[in-house]
Amino acid sequence: MALTNDEVLAGLAELITDETGISADEVALEKSFTDDLDIDSISMMTIVVNAEEKFGVTIPDDEVKNLKTVGDAVTFITSHQA
Amino acid sequence: MSTSRIVVTGIGASTPLGGTAPESWSALRAGVSGTHTLTHEWVEKYQLPVTFAAEGAVRPDTVLERPIAKRLDPASQFALVAAKEAWADAGEPDVEPERLGVDFATGIGGVWTLLDAWDTLREKGPRRVMPMTVPMLMPNAAAGNLSLHFGARAFARTVASACASSTESLVNAYEHLRDGLADVVIAGGTESAIHPITMASFASMQALSRRNDDPEHASRPGSIDRDGFVMGEGAAALVLETEEHAKARGAKIYAVLVGGGVTADSYHITANDPEGHGAARAVRLALDEAGASPDDVTHINAHATSTPVGDPNEYQALKQVFGDRIDDIPVSATKASTGHLLGGTGALEAVFTILALRERIAPPTINITEQDPEVPFRISGDEQSLGAGDQLALSNSFGFGGHNAVVAFASA
Numbered sequence: 014m015a016l017t018n019d020e021v022l023a024g025l026a027e028l029i030t031d032e033t034g035i036s037a038d039e040v041a042l043e044k045s046f047t048d049d050l051d052i053d054s055i056s057m058m059t060i061v062v063n064a065e066e067k068f069g070v071t072i073p074d075d076e077v078k079n080l081k082t083v084g085d086a087v088t089f090i091t092s093h094q095a
Numbered sequence: 096m097s098t099s100r101i102v103v104t105g106i107g108a109s110t111p112l113g114g115t116a117p118e119s120w121s122a123l124r125a126g127v128s129g130t131h132t133l134t135h136e137w138v139e140k141y142q143l144p145v146t147f148a149a150e151g152a153v154r155p156d157t158v159l160e161r162p163i164a165k166r167l168d169p170a171s172q173f174a175l176v177a178a179k180e181a182w183a184d185a186g187e188p189d190v191e192p193e194r195l196g197v198d199f200a201t202g203i204g205g206v207w208t209l210l211d212a213w214d215t216l217r218e219k220g221p222r223r224v225m226p227m228t229v230p231m232l233m234p235n236a237a238a239g240n241l242s243l244h245f246g247a248r249a250f251a252r253t254v255a256s257a258c259a260s261s262t263e264s265l266v267n268a269y270e271h272l273r274d275g276l277a278d279v280v281i282a283g284g285t286e287s288a289i290h291p292i293t294m295a296s297f298a299s300m301q302a303l304s305r306r307n308d309d310p311e312h313a314s315r316p317g318s319i320d321r322d323g324f325v326m327g328e329g330a331a332a333l334v335l336e337t338e339e340h341a342k343a344r345g346a347k348i349y350a351v352l353v354g355g356g357v358t359a360d361s362y363h364i365t366a367n368d369p370e371g372h373g374a375a376r377a378v379r380l381a382l383d384e385a386g387a388s389p390d391d392v393t394h395i396n397a398h399a400t401s402t403p404v405g406d407p408n409e410y411q412a413l414k415q416v417f418g419d420r421i422d423d424i425p426v427s428a429t430k431a432s433t434g435h436l437l438g439g440t441g442a443l444e445a446v447f448t449i450l451a452l453r454e455r456i457a458p459p460t461i462n463i464t465e466q467d468p469e470v471p472f473r474i475s476g477d478e479q480s481l482g483a484g485d486q487l488a489l490s491n492s493f494g495f496g497g498h499n500a501v502v503a504f505a506s507a
Contacts, residue, residue, distance in 0.1 A: 034162035062223060
């Protein structure tokens with residue numbers, strides 16, 4: 014059963030909070046991972062690995078650089094769910 | 096080269112006896128054992144021949160912020176907890192980053208991180224292996240993370256000499272301060288390797304006590320019926336500082352680190368030289384550096400792991416240096432209470448040695464029922480008074496690989 018955008022956003026916020034300590038309230042669709050949330054590349058890759066596990070998707074390495082905002086990631090995950 | 100004395104201005108520890116240095120010291124003085132039966136499922140699952148160990152009394156990930164803790168192997172978590180305590184205890188010294196160094200050791204490194212990642216690789220494939228795996232498992236992870244946390248830019252060095260590691264780190268810190276490479280050094284060691292692999296390996300070499308039915312009494316250095324060491328874990332840290340720097344900022348001074356010695360046996364990869372020549376030379380080097388004679392020594396924290404061969408070897412080594420007087424020096428074998436923290440053990444025993452000098456007592460050595468006549472150290476289940484005069488104490492550590500390291504502290 015595919016998750017909604019809101020459900021993916023909530024799940025992604027949990028992963029981001031767990032990795033970085035950033036409050037889940039801060040994690041909104043328009044936020045940039047690097048400029049707004051100050052997430053470094055190794056934390057980003059950790060979040061990607063955990064997101065693949067949590068949502069059952071594959072996020073190719075080439076695709077990660079295109080995920081500039083939280084919204085980009087939510088859109089990618091919802092559109093690639095099995 | 097500076098000629099300044101090197102002083103201890105802060106101490107910290109997270110050990111099987113407590114989550115801080117004062118709690119660990121109080122429990123040691125009270126004769127508490129930190130050793131207990133392990134309740135992890137893997138003990139039963141792998142049918143480990145030894146079912147007990149001295150685990151850290153407070154899990155370090157319960158006192159660190161989660162985003163920090165999850166980027167650290169448990170060994171580095173213990174290191175950070177101990178170092179934060181020592182730094183606060185020292186009054187958070189105001190020091191130029193380029194004059195603050197780190198000398199922090201481990202014996203084994205991030206064994207939990209490595210083997211958890213191996214499990215992940217085999218079960219889920221390479222895509223699920225976390226990017227932080229290598230920076231968490233590397234043996235310099237504790238030193239690097241302490242440098243990052245405290246803004247230390249003079250250096251961040253790691254020595255690995257098994258169970259001698261953190262005493263050797265203290266010797267290195269002494270030399271770095273003496274040689275003017277820094278004004279303040281955070282020094283110590285850590286270990287968190289109570290893992291089925293290390294338990295199985297140490298058991299396989301017959302190094303561990305098998306007293307599964309009575310774990311609290313398993314670590315019994317000097318006792319005639321000792322049968323091996325007890326695995327422990329945790330970390331201890333010292334803030335070391337040139338005396339000028341400490342006095343200029345009005346710091347409290349616990350003790351003076353007056354010397355250290357490091358030697359190698361070149362005898363056997365795990366067994367001590369039975370004649371103890373390397374260990375005796377390390378003691379003499381430390382005393383020479385201190386400008387002291389064996390007659391000045393008032394207390395020794397022995398390595399004394401509770402193995403059948405190690406304890407009498409250490410006695411023989413010390414007898415070479417001290418002669419018959421070795422039988423009169425108050426000795427403590429604190430692994431009886433803490434178990435063996437491997438790469439963390441020397442720093443912890445240094446902390447105990449400093450507190451022993453300060454309070455002028457040799458802490459108790461628990462679990463001696465009948466003392467082995469081949470290990471006739473003056474050890475006791477009760478505290479021993481060190482008397483009123485000037486104090487000079489040694490803390491000894493010996494490690495697989497034939498490493499010997501000794502530090503000497505004088506009362507402040």
